[in-house]
Amino acid sequence: MPKNSLFTGTDVETTGHDIRTLFITRFTRLFAYGALSVILVLYLTSLGLSESKTGLLLTATLIGDTAVSLYLTTQADRVGRRRMLIAGALLMAAAGLVFAWTRSFLLLIIAGTIGVISPSGNEVGPFLAIEQAALSHVVADRSRTGVFAWYTLAGSFATALGSLVGGAIAQFMQRSPTVMPVDSYRAVVVLYAVIGFLLAFLFTRLSPAAEVAQSAAGEAQKRFFGIGRRSRDVVVKLSALFALDSFAGGFVVQSFAAYWFHLRFGTDAGSLGAIFFGANLFAGISALLATRLAARFGLVRTMVFTHLPSNVLLILVPLMPTLSLAIIVLLLRFSISQMDVPTRQSYVMAVVEPQERSAAAGITGVARTTGAALAPLLAGLMFAHPSLISLPFIVAGTLKIVYDILLYKQFIAVRPPEETTHAA
Secondary structure (H helix, E strand, O other): OOOOOOOOOOOOOHHHHHHHHHHHHHHHHHHHHHHHHHHHHHHHHOOOOOOOHHHHHHHHHHHHHHHHHHHHHHHHHHHHHHHHHHHHHHHHHHHHHHHHHHOOOHHHHHHHHOOOOOOOOOOOHHHHHHHHEEEEEEHHHHHHHHHHHHHHHHHHHHHHHHHHHHHHHHHHHOOOOOOOHHHHHHHHHHHHHHHHHHHHHHHHHOOHHHHHOOHHHHHHHEEEEEEHHHHHHHHHHHHHHHHHHHHHHHHHOOOHHHHHHHHHHHHOOOHHHHHHHHHHHHHHHHHHHHHHHHHHOOHHHHHHHHHHHHHHHHHHHHHOOOHHHHHHHHHHHHHHHHHHHHHHHHHHHOOHHHHHHHHHHHHHHHHHHHHHHHHHHHHHHHOOHHOOOOOHHHHHHOOOHHHHHHHHHOOOOOOHHHHHHOOO
16 A cells, blocks of 8 residues: 555555544534434423533533543453443443433433533534544544544534524424423434444444554553553643633533523524534634645644634624624534634654553543533523623633643644654
8 A cells, every 4th residue: 555545554445434424423423412412401401401400411411421432442452442432332221211211310420421412513522532533543543634534524513503403392392382391302312322332333334444453452451541651651641631721612502502592582492503504614614724724833733823813703693783793603602613623633643652542532522521510500600690600601712722722832842753754
């Protein structure tokens, strides 16, 4: 195979099949996440939960996802990536079924903690980390960021489409005088569960080429949480910074952002779906631009200098006096907000050994989930007071700016192999 090939595997047909499969599973999963996120807070409050209880429940779901992800991702390279992905999909389906058929706060807490529920429209559970490791396993280093950019676009477009469809389903069902709003939201939750089962089937289609070689898997077993000593310091620092970024983002998860538009401007479910369809579509397109920027300026500079202005725009959203202006600022924010995503993912894969990739992505992902898990509880308390419903946007934007500054100071000198080779 030519050295400049996209693929690093020896069987191009098999490798191409795995890449297509991973893109399809990404699209399918994020479609479900997007559909659920638009109506989740509306659904839970329609069940009779207060805003503070809803925030507590969302925090519990993210904490549970953290524990599940930490176990599945740190074991994936040893036990099998495909097996762990299937297990995560089944947990997603089970959580959706319980959320659809009970009003019990205790059962919802248990299902959200053990299962996989996405309140933000973003990735939760073990999927992202293991899929990133599998993709990095079969593509060349210099193609990695580009593949991750398209992978991010697929997810953002799926989230956008899911947001549109989730809102449209609820809006369409509410046109019938016999359908209560809670039942229209429940239909979307059932759809989420069904997609979880579909996802489990799709993961069975992955080939052995997506797995770590047995010799490397055995070596990974000897490492602490799958990470060797040389990579440990980098992974710990990145995890701490990513936790801060996600803690900030947890104040404005898509479910709460949609709820803010509903409270502030009386926006209905159908309009919310359209708003976040556009937002996520812009976000996905922005990820493609990150590839060229990273090739010219480097991964860390691209991460920081595209993230900073998006956070300023986030602070400005609740300061807008009209719905139209708030939507415009939100869309502007999303049009640059995802440029750091493929670059961040590629950077983590680049600065650790190949047999550490699932674990590194899993640990940094768990750090992100942990950070995000704490914020919805605080955001719920803010939303319980009408005078504070805009405060989460300001807190989130400010903390994210602090994250950008710290990331630049800590990692501007730590360069991935493809940048070192290019410089040489």
